[in-house]
Amino acid sequence: MPELPEVETVRTGLAPFVENERIVHVEVFHARAIRRHVLGASDFSAQLRGRTMLLPGRRGKYMWVPLDDGRALIAHLGMSGQFKVSASSAADDRHLRVRITLASGQRIEFIDQRTFGGLFIDEMDASGLPTSIAHIARDPFDPEYDVDETARRLRKRQQQVKRALLDQTLVSGIGNIYADEALWRAQLHFGRASERLTNAQAVKVLSEARTVMEAALVQGGTSFDEMYVNVNGESGYFERSLEVYGREGQPCSRCGRAIRRVAFANRSSYFCTRCQPPPRRAAGSAHSP
Numbered sequence: 021m022p023e024l025p026e027v028e029t030v031r032t033g034l035a036p037f038v039e040n041e042r043i044v045h046v047e048v049f050h051a052r053a054i055r056r057h058v059l060g061a062s063d064f065s066a067q068l069r070g071r072t073m074l075l076p077g078r079r080g081k082y083m084w085v086p087l088d089d090g091r092a093l094i095a096h097l098g099m100s101g102q103f104k105v106s107a108s109s110a111a112d113d114r115h116l117r118v119r120i121t122l123a124s125g126q127r128i129e130f131i132d133q134r135t136f137g138g139l140f141i142d143e144m145d146a147s148g149l150p151t152s153i154a155h156i157a158r159d160p161f162d163p164e165y166d167v168d169e170t171a172r173r174l175r176k177r178q179q180q181v182k183r184a185l186l187d188q189t190l191v192s193g194i195g196n197i198y199a200d201e202a203l204w205r206a207q208l209h210f211g212r213a214s215e216r217l218t219n220a221q222a223v224k225v226l227s228e229a230r231t232v233m234e235a236a237l238v239q240g241g242t243s244f245d246e247m248y249v250n251v252n253g254e255s256g257y258f259e260r261s262l263e264v265y266g267r268e269g270q271p272c273s274r275c276g277r278a279i280r281r282v283a284f285a286n287r288s289s290y291f292c293t294r295c296q297p298p299p300r301r302a303a304g305s306a307h308s309p
Contacts, residue, residue: 022097024193025236038073045121053117056140080192101137159193160230171222182210202229204264209296210289264290
């Protein structure tokens with residue numbers, strides 16, 4: 021699933037094509053892509069037609085394009101959602117779900133192989149945040165994000181540290197990939213109890229999450245397959261720099277011990293058994309080897 025660096029890469033790639041551009045036509049090819057718009061495809065298209073789009077925003081894994089009427093077009097990429105910018109003569113992608121044609125002649129296409137992502141229209145609050153994502157916590161790139169306060173809240177959680185990092189109401193934007201990478205950098209096992217972390221450990225893992233996501237952003241995010249690409253169709257290259265995620269059986273770059281993978285909350289956790297020793301007593305219900 022695209023995480024903060026991937027969504028931010030899409031947002032910055034999309035910005036020059038949509039800012040101050042007027043929507044002239046909207047086509048919906050799959051109803052599931054707009055399932056949150058209960059009035060259906062015709063109304064969705066009618067509400068967007070004629071609207072001018074402004075500079076896209078993002079919080080965590082959500083992004084949105086503000087509209088000139090005080091509302092916003094919200095996007096969640098889900099597992100495989102993509103935005104692509106194409107010319108009017110380009111052939112349709114077989115997973116094309118929604119196409120927005122602009123007055124410039126460019127087409128903004130929402131492509132989603134697994135159809136877990138989607139688009140919807142929402143009101144904006146006084147702070148410029150869509151009301152439907154007001155519960156989402158600030159992410160580490162937000163100017164008002166407070167790592168010390170987030171560390172304090174993290175240490176109050178009675179759950180495994182990785183579960184806490186994945187909780188978008190604590191800190192947003194961190195998903196499975198960057199949680200594993202941050203924990204490896206901080207030398208913490210995913211099953212450590214959040215409430216047993218020292219303040220220094222809590223600050224360290226949160227700071228490492230930002231550091232690794234900054235590095236991923238420079239390289240356009242992480243692409244394991246064609247289901248995540250930028251708006252120009254290019255893949256991200258941070259996969260080549262990952263230390264643990266997806267590297268089962270390969271040597272840890274810090275100590276040489278083989279990276280291990282175990283099941284975790286319908287996902288996988290990758291870690292080094294030497295650099296990230298398991299807690300004596302696992303917190304929560306996930307397997308802690």
